[in-house]
Each structure stands twice: as structure tokens, then as C-alpha cells.
Amino acid sequence: MSLQKADVERIAHLARLALTEEEAARYSGELSNILDFVRQMEGVDTEGVVPMAHPLDATLRLRPDQVTEADERSLFQSIAPMATEGLYLVPKVIE
Amino acid sequence: MEMEWESVIGLEIHAQLSTHSKLFSGASTAFGAPPNTKACAVDLALPGVLPVFNEQAARMAVQFGLAISAEIAPRSVFARKNYFYPDLPKGYQISQYELPTVGRGRLAIVLEDGSTKIVGITRAHLEEDAGKSLHEAFHALSGIDLNRAGTPLLEIVSEPDLRSAREAVAYMKKIHTLVRYLGICDGNMQEGSLRCDANVSVRRVGDARLGTRAEIKNLNSFRFIERAIDYEIERQIDLLESGGVVRQETRLYDPDRHETRPLRSKEEANDYRYFPDPDLLPLVLDEAFLRAVRRDLPELPDEKHARFQREYGLSAYDATVLTATREMADFFESTLQCAKSDPKTVANWVMGDFSAALNKSGVELDASPVTPALLGGMIQRITDGTITGKMAKEVFEAMWSGEGDADAIIEKRSLRQMSDSSALEAVIDRVMTDNPAQVTQYRAGKDKLFGFFVGQVMKATSGQANPAQLNELLRRKLTGEK
Structure with a gap:
């Protein structure tokens, strides 16, 4: 299976990645290879095999419901590009 | 000939779970704190942080699942839902996709004609809330408050089983009652603790296929749900009857202008590229966990409603009013115990003068100056003939303003009924x-x-x-x- 350049551009846009022409060409080749590999794996009989959600054979650790974090706003905001009145400021977004 | 239309509605309800800390961090979920004082490194997605799951959120999701007779997944998986917005610092929301904790369930609602309808619930999944964007106060900038980021949500997705705005409201109210009974959500719609998106489509009566749906986002009051859905149904019918087509899109309801209008078109918005979150292992809930949750489940609204009619001989209407909230039902039963009188008399006082006084003063039930012991003590004095019903109204008012218990007020005001x-x-x-x-x-x-x-x-x-x-x-x- 081969990905077209337009597919790669769309995927890159969804991930907010800016690709040069050369990168787009290179990635469409590399991503197509990955898809070919997946196609190859589809040939394996996986009847009755539970899909793997995580490579570690372990389950989620449960944390008791307790507040353990103190307010560190001023520390966090000291590295923010812009903040005022406790709010982080970003270029205007409106739907 | 005019063709009849049928509307088809499904709701996606977001219930904020009443945990103390967030779904994946130890930051507080307290509402109304100064901006960003409850947003820790995990909520801010600073480099190197990892999510650690809050056990109480799983317990609450399972409580809800059991209450709607749903399948509880022995193993559920968290997935990343990818999109970019400034109030979502990670660039993805941790949610559940293919394997949610709560599977298919159902809920009975009572319709206006008194009949009962079963509404299917497709699933309920755990996910984290986003922060808040404030667009008003700044020129060319938006302010971001991440206090809400990471707050646990249970998203309850219904089947498209609802056929009118009224039915949708009845269903939403039932969920509202249920989550409050369970104590898993405070149900405060104004603060956004409970809100919903409505999927609305119309089709010709008799048509088996569903029409194209529009999704109305972020409805946060029962009135808005009803008005927005009614508006949208009418809009779609008008559109189809004049030869147009309904577009699948997301719309917002504007209560001031009473209309829905499309959000800025984002064709790719729905391409969330879900995949299992590699930072989180599968959530496995064993039998012992489920047993413990089941054991601690309170009496549910429908059970209480049936018992109030059976045990106390109350009408369906009285039972509905008294079991509307768990607090009101408890208040009634405590009062009854203190009054040692017949349940109907107690019900009348609780639903009548007492509720009226609460409404008038705007006082919450748990802060009422008249306790079950006080009200019950007074009703006892009506039953034993010490005072008349009319005197009781005066006694009640005096109790409400803190003049003591019924006996003291009867004595002080010489309210004894003349029996000679x-x-x-x-x-x-x-x-x-x-x-x-x-x-x-x-x-x-x-x-x-x-x-x-x-x-x-x-x-x-x-x-x-x-x-x-x-x-x-x-x-x-x-x-x-x-």
C-alpha cells in the first residue's frame, strides 16, 4: 500500500507538523513501508488473541483519591511566554 | 399530502465526578479557585510527567454502571484523543475508546402520559476534562485557566432512542437524579458539572433509516436542552421540506437569540486518531472490587419510589416528589420516624409548608432551620390533638425563625387547642x-x-x-x- 503525498500532508497537518517537499516525499515512502509491514502481519491468524493494549504484562496502578499537589502557579508561570492575572495568555482562539 | 416527521435524538452527557483529586494527578478539583492554582505539572503536561490513575473515579464509574444494569468491562483501556486547542496542554485528551469501563445499559424514564420508556445507554467512559478559555477580557489574546484540566468526567452516551425534546429532558433529569443519588456528581449544571451534547435528526415516519444528524454542543440547563432541540427539529424539517439537505455538523445553541448555528466548519475536526495511551496500563477491575461497589450501592431512585408507595401507602405523585432527591427522601423518612403519625400527614407537611419555606428563603435542605426532629415533633402535636392544623402553621413559622421546638412555642404562645x-x-x-x-x-x-x-x-x-x-x-x- 502506498501513501500519496496528499495523505502525508493531511496527516502532517493534523499533527501540526510543517514538512518540506523533500520530507513529504521521504515520509510517504517510509510510512508506506510501515503500512506494508502491517499488511504482512495481517496474514497471521490472530483468532482468540486479545489485542495488546500495552507491551508490559501488568495492570494499571490505582491511586487513592487524595490531593497531594500544592499550588505552584508562580513557578510554572515563570517559564510561560505570557501570563497575567494568573491566566496563561495565547493568541486569540475563538470558535 | 403533508408527510409526518419523526425526530430522533441521542444525548452525550458529561458528568463531572465528585472526586477530591483529578483523574490522573493529585491536584484538587475544587471549583472556583483563582486561575491555575489547581493545575499541577501533570495537568500542564510539562515534559516528563506521567499520569497516575485515581481509583475513586473507577469506583464511581462502576457505581453508575451497576445502577443502569450495564455490563462492566473487566478490562478497559485508556486511549488518546488527539486535537489541538490551547486549553488542552497535552495535545490530546485521555479518554476511553474501544474498551470503555461501562458498557451497554438502560434507564427507565416516565413520560408525560405516565407511561414508562426504556432508554438504551450505549456506553459510559472515563475521560479527563479540558481547561477553560476566556476570550472576552484581552485584546487579540485568550486567557487560559487550567484548573479544570484533568477533572474526571463520565461521558454517558445514549442510544438514539429519544423522540422529542421533552423525552430528552426527562432522560437528562433522570440521569441528574441518579448521579446525585449515587453521590458521584453534584449535578450543578450552572457550574458545568453536568452538561450534554444532543445529536438530533429527523426522518419521515415509517422510515427505518436515520436522517443526517447535527450535534448541538454544550447544553447546560434543562430549559436550554428542550428549546435547542425543538429549534433544531423545526430547522431540519423546514430545510428538508423546502428541498434542502441537512449537513452533518456541530452547532451551538444561542439562548439569547433562541437559535442554533454552525460552528466554524472544521472538516478534519473529527479525525481524532485515537490510539491506546502508552503511558497507561489496562484498567482491570476484579470481582472483589465489583462486589464491594455493589455492596455499598445506595437504594436507587426507582426502588425508593416503589417502596414509598408500597410501605407508606403514598400516591405515585407524592412518591415522585419525595424521592426527587436522596436528601428529600431522607428528610421525609426521618420526619416520619419522629412524628409517629400517618405517612400522608407527614408527606403533606414536607411537600407543602416545609418545601414552600425552603423555596421562599432559598435555603438548601441540609441548611434548613427546621430539622426532621422539629417538624416531626410538631406533627406529633397535631396528631395527638394538642394543636389544630391552623395553629401548626403558626408553630411552623415560629420554628422556622428559630423560636425553639413545637412544645416550647405552644407553651409560650398559649396555642393549646381548646378541648374543654x-x-x-x-x-x-x-x-x-x-x-x-x-x-x-x-x-x-x-x-x-x-x-x-x-x-x-x-x-x-x-x-x-x-x-x-x-x-x-x-x-x-x-x-x-x-
């Missing part, structure tokens, strides 16, 4: 002597004057006459019987 019939007879005699003209008129057939005499006697006894006794004595004396 000879004393009452003396008053009646005096009233008749003072009003000879009215006596003559009454005896000549002017029956309406009976009320005049009752009023005079009540006035003379400061309302302490027993009404039944007064009626009987008065009638006898006026008609000249001995």
Missing part, C-alpha cells in the same frame, strides 16, 4: 348573644352565615377552638337543638 367543650359552649353562647340579627337571619335560612359564626368564635378563642368540635357545637346551638 363547656368553655367552648360559653364562647358560642356569647357570640350568639352579641349577634342576634345574624342568628335570626341564619335561622331564616341564610346558611352562609355559618362561616361568620365560626370566624367570630375563632377570633374570641384566638384560634384555639378545635374546628371539628366547634362545627358540631355551633350547628347544634344555631339550629336550637339541645
Whole structure:
């Protein structure tokens, strides 16, 4: 299976990645290879095999419901590009 | 010939779970704190942080699942839902996709005609809330408050089983009652603790296929849900009847203008590229966990509603009012226990004067100055004949303003009902002597004057006459019987 350049551009846009022409060409080749590999794996009989959600054979650790974090706003905001009145400021977004 | 239309509605309800800390961090979920003081490194997605799951959120999701007779997944998986927005610092929301914790369930709602309808619930999954963007205060900038980021949500997705805005509201109300009974969500719609998106489509009656749906986002009051859905149904029917087509899109309801309008078109917005979150292992809930949750489940609204009718002989209406919230039901039962009177009398007081006083003063039930012990004690004094129902209203008001318990108020205000019939007879005699003209008129057939005499006697006894006794004595004396 081969990905077209337009597919790669769309995927890159969804991930907010800016690709040069050369990168787009290179990635469409590399991503197509990955898809070919997946196609190859589809040939394996996986009847009755539970899909793997995580490579570690372990389950989620449960944390008791307790507040353990103190307010560190001023520390966090000291590295923010812009903040005022406790709010982080970003270029205007409106739907 | 005009064709009939049928509307098809499904709701996605977001219930904020009442945990102390967030879904994947130890930051507080407290509402209304100064901006960003409850947003820790995990909520801010600073490099190197990892999510650690809050056990209480799983317990609450399972509680809900059991209450709607749903399948609880022994193993569920968290997935990343990818999109970019400044109030979502990670660039993805941790949610559940293919394997949610709560699977297929159902909920019964009562329709306006009194019939019951079963609404299918497709699933309920755990996910984290985003922060808040404030667009108003700044020029060319948006302010971001991440206090809400990471707050646990249970997203409850219904089947497209609802057929009108009214049905949707009835279903939403039922969920509202249920989550509050379970104590898993405070149900505060104004603060956004419970909000919903409505998927609305229309089709010709008899058509098996679903029409194209529009999704109305972020409805946060019962009234808005009803109005927005009604508007949207009408919009779609008008559109189709004039030869147009409904576009699949997301719309927002504007309550001020009473209309829905499309969000800026984002064709790719729905391409969330879900995949299992590699930072999180599968959530496995064993039998012991489920047993413990089941054991601690409170009596549910429908069970309580049935029991109130069966055990106390109350009407379906009374049972509905009294079980509307768990607090109200508890208040009624505690009062009944203190009153040692018949349930209907207690129900009338709780639903009547007591609820009216709560509404009028805007006081919450748990802050009421009149406790079950006080109200029950007063009702006991009505039942044992110490005071009349009318005096009780005065006693109740005095209790409400903090003058003590019923016995103290009865004593202080000399509200004791007159039970000595000879004393009452003396008053009646005096009233008749003072009003000879009215006596003559009454005896000549002017029956309406009976009320005049009752009023005079009540006035003379400061309302302490027993009404039944007064009626009987008065009638006898006026008609000249001995």
C-alpha cells in the first residue's frame, strides 16, 4: 500500500507538523513501508488473541483519591511566554 | 399530502465526578479557585510527567454502571484523543475508546402520559476534562485557566432512542437524579458539572433509516436542552421540506437569540486518531472490587419510589416528589420516624409548608432551620390533638425563625387547642348573644352565615377552638337543638 503525498500532508497537518517537499516525499515512502509491514502481519491468524493494549504484562496502578499537589502557579508561570492575572495568555482562539 | 416527521435524538452527557483529586494527578478539583492554582505539572503536561490513575473515579464509574444494569468491562483501556486547542496542554485528551469501563445499559424514564420508556445507554467512559478559555477580557489574546484540566468526567452516551425534546429532558433529569443519588456528581449544571451534547435528526415516519444528524454542543440547563432541540427539529424539517439537505455538523445553541448555528466548519475536526495511551496500563477491575461497589450501592431512585408507595401507602405523585432527591427522601423518612403519625400527614407537611419555606428563603435542605426532629415533633402535636392544623402553621413559622421546638412555642404562645367543650359552649353562647340579627337571619335560612359564626368564635378563642368540635357545637346551638 502506498501513501500519496496528499495523505502525508493531511496527516502532517493534523499533527501540526510543517514538512518540506523533500520530507513529504521521504515520509510517504517510509510510512508506506510501515503500512506494508502491517499488511504482512495481517496474514497471521490472530483468532482468540486479545489485542495488546500495552507491551508490559501488568495492570494499571490505582491511586487513592487524595490531593497531594500544592499550588505552584508562580513557578510554572515563570517559564510561560505570557501570563497575567494568573491566566496563561495565547493568541486569540475563538470558535 | 403533508408527510409526518419523526425526530430522533441521542444525548452525550458529561458528568463531572465528585472526586477530591483529578483523574490522573493529585491536584484538587475544587471549583472556583483563582486561575491555575489547581493545575499541577501533570495537568500542564510539562515534559516528563506521567499520569497516575485515581481509583475513586473507577469506583464511581462502576457505581453508575451497576445502577443502569450495564455490563462492566473487566478490562478497559485508556486511549488518546488527539486535537489541538490551547486549553488542552497535552495535545490530546485521555479518554476511553474501544474498551470503555461501562458498557451497554438502560434507564427507565416516565413520560408525560405516565407511561414508562426504556432508554438504551450505549456506553459510559472515563475521560479527563479540558481547561477553560476566556476570550472576552484581552485584546487579540485568550486567557487560559487550567484548573479544570484533568477533572474526571463520565461521558454517558445514549442510544438514539429519544423522540422529542421533552423525552430528552426527562432522560437528562433522570440521569441528574441518579448521579446525585449515587453521590458521584453534584449535578450543578450552572457550574458545568453536568452538561450534554444532543445529536438530533429527523426522518419521515415509517422510515427505518436515520436522517443526517447535527450535534448541538454544550447544553447546560434543562430549559436550554428542550428549546435547542425543538429549534433544531423545526430547522431540519423546514430545510428538508423546502428541498434542502441537512449537513452533518456541530452547532451551538444561542439562548439569547433562541437559535442554533454552525460552528466554524472544521472538516478534519473529527479525525481524532485515537490510539491506546502508552503511558497507561489496562484498567482491570476484579470481582472483589465489583462486589464491594455493589455492596455499598445506595437504594436507587426507582426502588425508593416503589417502596414509598408500597410501605407508606403514598400516591405515585407524592412518591415522585419525595424521592426527587436522596436528601428529600431522607428528610421525609426521618420526619416520619419522629412524628409517629400517618405517612400522608407527614408527606403533606414536607411537600407543602416545609418545601414552600425552603423555596421562599432559598435555603438548601441540609441548611434548613427546621430539622426532621422539629417538624416531626410538631406533627406529633397535631396528631395527638394538642394543636389544630391552623395553629401548626403558626408553630411552623415560629420554628422556622428559630423560636425553639413545637412544645416550647405552644407553651409560650398559649396555642393549646381548646378541648374543654363547656368553655367552648360559653364562647358560642356569647357570640350568639352579641349577634342576634345574624342568628335570626341564619335561622331564616341564610346558611352562609355559618362561616361568620365560626370566624367570630375563632377570633374570641384566638384560634384555639378545635374546628371539628366547634362545627358540631355551633350547628347544634344555631339550629336550637339541645
